[in-house]
Amino acid sequence: MPTLHLADITFANRPSQLPLLSRLANILAASPAVTHLLVRGSLAHGTADRLSDVDFVVGVQDAALPAFARALDDLMSVEAGALLPGWRDTIVADLGGVGMVFLVPDEGHLHQIDLYLVPASHVPHLRATVATAVLLDREPALAPAEDTAVAERFAAEFFARPRTCAELLIEHLVLAVLLHKRVKRGQRFVAYSEWHRLHTATKDLIKTALVPTSRFWGWYQLREELALTPISRACLGDLEAAISGPAVPAASDVDAAVERTLALVERSCPEALHGLEDAISAYRTYLELM
Known part of the structure; x- marks a missing residue:
């Protein structure tokens, strides 16, 4: 199991969501396809309240992004206890990947979990433009152009697909x-x-x-x-x-x-x-x- 760097965010604000954030981080980091786990939003900025969502950016090896995204509903349901399949997030800004929102019960409350999956090749640009706290930083394999194209095509098709x-x-x-x-x-x-x-x-x-x-x-x-x-x-x-x-x-x-x-x-x-x-x-x- 990889080491997750929770100390900085814990010291910054000790949010009530920290146990849930830690549990989810361990679930996501267990996949070898995941290269980065970044926290953004109020938990990263130290301004969280008891209603704040848990907002992750998940870096995924470019070629593995489509398969990881398709498996995410099962992963979040079985491992994290999400009540419902994920919602394709149409509110989040386009960061070069795909966003999903899950509702996860924890300690008697229903928490909103925002997971934004981004190709690992896009993570450096994202980190330079979006304020985040780093939980996991693995060196990704070098992605050839065809793998990056696969990830980008999947992201475009993901949001273009009609909703059921x-x-x-x-x-x-x-x-x-x-x-x-x-x-x-x-x-x-x-x-x-x-x-x-x-x-x-x-x-x-x-x-x-x-x-x-x-x-x-x-x-x-x-x-x-x-x-x-x-x-x-x-x-x-x-x-x-x-x-x-x-x-x-x-x-x-x-x-x-x-x-x-x-x-x-x-x-x-x-x-x-x-x-x-x-x-x-x-x-x-x-x-x-x-």
Whole structure:
């Protein structure tokens, strides 16, 4: 097992998330494909509170990046106890790799774990431009140009791939956790942005379930496409209810949005719930404790 350099970050702020951060770091560092583990965000800057997420940059050998990313759901579920498959993070800035968000229970709380996988060849540039604390620094094998091209192509295809109903459901569940944190912290501007993102995910979920071959972009022609059957009209009513709420949500609004989304999924694409019933029950319990 490699030595992880936790002393500096421990001395800086002794965050309550440190035991979880240490456990996750050991899980990730056990893979020989991983060359670097960097912590960024509030844990790296010494400004973390009890709601702060654990935000890793994971350097991976260029050629191994696609396989490591595909195995990440299983790794985080089996080894770290993640409740749900990872959400393809569309909020994080483009750092040359791919971002995933997992929800991991620890000490009675549900923690947001941000994992950004970056090709090892990109790590020097990233470290020069993004403030991080170093946990693991292995010398990577020299990546030939074709390996770097494989990693870059995978990253581009990763975000271009259309999302399934199950992925959009997970996006709702992750965004609800983020929104609860914004509400508790009084971060109204960020809450406004993520609330709109949740509404957009609701629209995307309905279109993916009911009109997957739609020729219209974004929010255009929704009524014309969705007012044709009882199920689609009910889903359109769910979307009307979502966008008719406040511009900045309260905690109760976020909880109502989660329940509305779960009902919408059960009505329009129940297969998206397959295998997630126990996870969603646990998720509801943790949400009540936030």
